[in-house]
Amino acid sequence: GENVEQHPSTLSVQEGDSAVIKCTYSDSASNYFPWYKQELGKGPQLIIDIRSNVGEKKDQRIAVTLNKTAKHFSLHITETQPEDSAVYFCAASPYTGTASKLTFGTGTRLQVTL
């Protein structure tokens, strides 16, 4: 089955700096890679995703890059703000056209300090 590794487990940045979180996956059949943000005591919120036919996707201060050859993808947050502080999860799945199984990384706790 799929295995997703995520690094770092914790990340502390100053407000305004950039943050990068990296994930690797093992199953070459995976072709969908979402990122979720989870605030304390709440459910994860989908913030951005990328499919294997795209190398990069950007949404305001958030971007995701995908390298299918190396089997890794990354989340980039620019101009970080205190409200970006949360736990971020990457995931991977093979799109099958039916209900698919997401395999999640272990999460990165991002702390944005003033």
Add this chain to the structure above:
Amino acid sequence: DGGITQSPKYLFRKEGQNVTLSCEQNLNHDAMYWYRQDPGQGLRLIYYSQIVNDFQKGDIAEGYSVSREKKESFPLTVTSAQKNPTAFYLCASSTLGLADEQYFGPGTRLTVT
């Protein structure tokens, strides 16, 4: 408002008791999922369902059971056979056409003593 609701937010049970967690969605999504989250770990899939009256085991189904009698509802029962039931349980749903885009409910924190 469209969304996924889970109730209750906190649940306490004694060891040896079965407990059922509720999940309801009004997004008209066909697929629904149950995940378990433990501290410092990612989400692990317990069960999922693509259609009413049908469901499949995920990676950690032992000690759990589900039903899907209505499209909107996907309750999870944590049985006494689950050895470590204390965890944060998350329900999600998605369409089948874009099945990967799963949207999560607020979760239920279950504590078994």
